[in-house]
Amino acid sequence: MINIDNNDSNADWIKSRTWDLPRTVEGVLSVIGRDKWEHFKTLPAYKACPTHLAHDVDAYIKANPVA
Numbered sequence: 494m495i496n497i498d499n500n501d502s503n504a505d506w507i508k509s510r511t512w513d514l515p516r517t518v519e520g521v522l523s524v525i526g527r528d529k530w531e532h533f534k535t536l537p538a539y540k541a542c543p544t545h546l547a548h549d550v551d552a553y554i555k556a557n558p559v560a
């Protein structure tokens with residue numbers, strides 16, 4: 494299981510204040526997982542996610558529901 498900056502002491506972005514994960518929808522979903530996206534949005538690392546990227550991931554998930 495990948496540990497995605499799941500608490501303040503482990504959040505790399507707090508040190509750098511920069512997004513350190515992929516910058517494409519496909520990249521984000523390949524690292525985090527489509528099924529974990531909603532949970533990821535509650536974690537400290539999400540605060541560093543570029544707004545347009547978060548919007549694009551949400552739009553992609555909404556437009557491509559899992560059957």
